[in-house]
Amino acid sequence: MNALLFLIPMALLLGLAGLAAFLWALRSGQFDDLDGAAHRILFDDEDGNDGPPAKP
Numbered sequence: 401m402n403a404l405l406f407l408i409p410m411a412l413l414l415g416l417a418g419l420a421a422f423l424w425a426l427r428s429g430q431f432d433d434l435d436g437a438a439h440r441i442l443f444d445d446e447d448g449n450d451g452p453p454a455k456p
Contacts (some may be wrong), residue, residue, distance in 0.1 A: 425431070
């Protein structure tokens with residue numbers, strides 16, 4: 401029974417910390433462009449450098 405007096409407040413604090421971290425990530429723009437990285441990998445680079453540099 402004494403363990404519950406310790407575990408319940410700890411669970412509530414961890415839950416609130418997780419919610420605070422999620423709200424911070426939401427407000428800082430972490431979820432703005434979900435498809436950008438997935439589409440960026442499909443396109444070639446503009447510079448045309450496809451391989452390792454040529455040996456002199």
